[in-house]
Amino acid sequence: MVLSKACTYGILASLYVARESSRSNGYVSIGKMSEKLHISFHFLTKILQELTSAGLLTSMKGPKGGVALKRDAGKITLLDIIIAIDGMKVFTECLLGMPGCGTEKPCPVHDEWAEIREDLYETFRSKTLGETVQKIEELDLRFALPELFDR
Amino acid sequence: MVLSKACTYGILASLYVARESSRSNGYVSIGKMSEKLHISFHFLTKILQELTSAGLLTSMKGPKGGVALKRDAGKITLLDIIIAIDGMKVFTECLLGMPGCGTEKPCPVHDEWAEIREDLYETFRSKTLGETVQKIEELDLRFALPELFDR
DNA sequence: TATATTTAAGACCAAATACTCTTAAATAAA
DNA sequence: TTTATTTAAGAGTATTTGGTCTTAAATATA
Numbered sequence: 448m449v450l451s452k453a454c455t456y457g458i459l460a461s462l463y464v465a466r467e468s469s470r471s472n473g474y475v476s477i478g479k480m481s482e483k484l485h486i487s488f489h490f491l492t493k494i495l496q497e498l499t500s501a502g503l504l505t506s507m508k509g510p511k512g513g514v515a516l517k518r519d520a521g522k523i524t525l526l527d528i529i530i531a532i533d534g535m536k537v538f539t540e541c542l543l544g545m546p547g548c549g550t551e552k553p554c555p556v557h558d559e560w561a562e563i564r565e566d567l568y569e570t571f572r573s574k575t576l577g578e579t580v581q582k583i584e585e586l587d588l589r590f591a592l593p594e595l596f597d598r
Numbered sequence: 599m600v601l602s603k604a605c606t607y608g609i610l611a612s613l614y615v616a617r618e619s620s621r622s623n624g625y626v627s628i629g630k631m632s633e634k635l636h637i638s639f640h641f642l643t644k645i646l647q648e649l650t651s652a653g654l655l656t657s658m659k660g661p662k663g664g665v666a667l668k669r670d671a672g673k674i675t676l677l678d679i680i681i682a683i684d685g686m687k688v689f690t691e692c693l694l695g696m697p698g699c700g701t702e703k704p705c706p707v708h709d710e711w712a713e714i715r716e717d718l719y720e721t722f723r724s725k726t727l728g729e730t731v732q733k734i735e736e737l738d739l740r741f742a743l744p745e746l747f748d749r
Numbered sequence: 750t751a752t753a754t755t756t757a758a759g760a761c762c763a764a765a766t767a768c769t770c771t772t773a774a775a776t777a778a779a
Numbered sequence: 780t781t782t783a784t785t786t787a788a789g790a791g792t793a794t795t796t797g798g799t800c801t802t803a804a805a806t807a808t809a
Contacts, residue, residue: 478786492786508774508786509774509784510785512784514786525707543606545740559721563717588705590706629755659755659757661753662806
C-alpha cells in the first residue's frame with residue numbers, strides 16, 4: 448500500500464469537511480462524518496486530531512462542535528494531508544529499500560522510480576481540496592467507502 | 599512502502615543469483631548470499647522458497663546445493679519477482695483504498711494514479727534480471743544492503 | 750554407508766499498523 | 780448552573796508484516 452489507511456481516511460475526511468463547509472460553513476461533526484464515510488468514529492477522531500495539530504484543521508468541543516478547515520479549501524492540497532499523516536517518506540524512499548540511494552549512488556531502478564515518485568508528488572501538490580471537491584460534484588464521484596467490504 | 603521488504607529482498611537476491619550464475623553456473627549458496635547481501639539467512643531462505651515454488655528458481659539440498667535461476671536471466675523480469683511475492687495488488691489497487699475503483703466509477707485521483715501505476719508496471723515488466731545485472735556491472739551499482747542501518 | 754552440509758517446513762516471537770474503548774475536558778443550550 | 784453533547788488524550792487490543800529458531804529431509808563426498 449502506497450499510503451497508509453490512516454492517510455487515505457484523512458484524505459476522504461478532509462474532502463468531506465471541505466464539501467460540507469462550502470455548504471454550511473460551521474463545524475462538521477466527526478460522528479456524522481464517520482457514519483457517512485463508513486469509517487470507525489474513534490479511529491477517525493484520532494486521524495483528525497493529527498490534522499488539527501498539524502494546523503490543517505481547527506476543532507471545537509461541545510454541542511455544535513466538530514472540525515473545520517483552518518485555511519480556505521483552495522489553499523490546502525492533498526499533499527498537505529499526506530505529509531501530515533504519512534510524512535515525506537513516500538516521496539523520498541528508495542523502491543528497493545536501500546538507505547542513501549540517490550543520484551550519486553543509485554540502486555538499479557533509482558532513475559525510473561525517482562521520476563515516478565516525482566510525478567506522484569506533483570499530482571498531490573497540484574490538487575487542492577477545493578478543486579477536488581468541485582470535480583467530485585461535477586462528475587458525481589464517490590469518496591465514501593462502501594458500507595461493508597473485505598478489508 | 600510500495601513493495602514489501604520480502605519483495606525488495608527477493609529482487610536483490612534474484613539479481614545476486616543472476617550475477618553469480620553468469621559466472622560460475624552452479625547453484626548459489628543461500629548462506630553465502632545472506633552474508634553478502636546482509637539479509638538474515640532464515641528470512642531470505644523463506645523468500646527464496648516462494649520464488650522456487652513460483653517456478654522462478656530451482657533449488658538443491660546438500661553440499662554444493664543452493665538456488666539457481668530456472669529460466670535464463672534474460673527471460674525473468676523484475677515484475678515476475680514482484681508478482682510472485684507481493685502479487686498484482688500494487689498495480690491494481692486504488693490509491694485511496696476504494697474497492698471497485700476503476701474507469702466506470704473512479705475515485706477523485708483515479709486517472710492520475712492509474713497512469714502512474716501503469717508506468718511502474720511497465721518499468722518492471724521491461725527489466726530482466728540479465729539486463730539489470732549488466733547495468734549493475736557497467737555502472738558499478740550496488741545492490742547489497744549496508745552492513746548495519748536503522749530499519 | 751556415515752557424516753557434514755545445505756535447503757524445506759513450520760512453529761514461534763517482535764514490531765508496526767490498524768482499530769477500539771474509556772475517561773477527561775470543553776461548551777452550547779436548557 | 781446543570782446537563783447533554785462533542786472533541787482530546789491515551790491506554791488497550793487485533794491483525795499483518797517482518798524476522799528467528801528448531802527440526803526434518805536431501806545429497807555430495809569421504
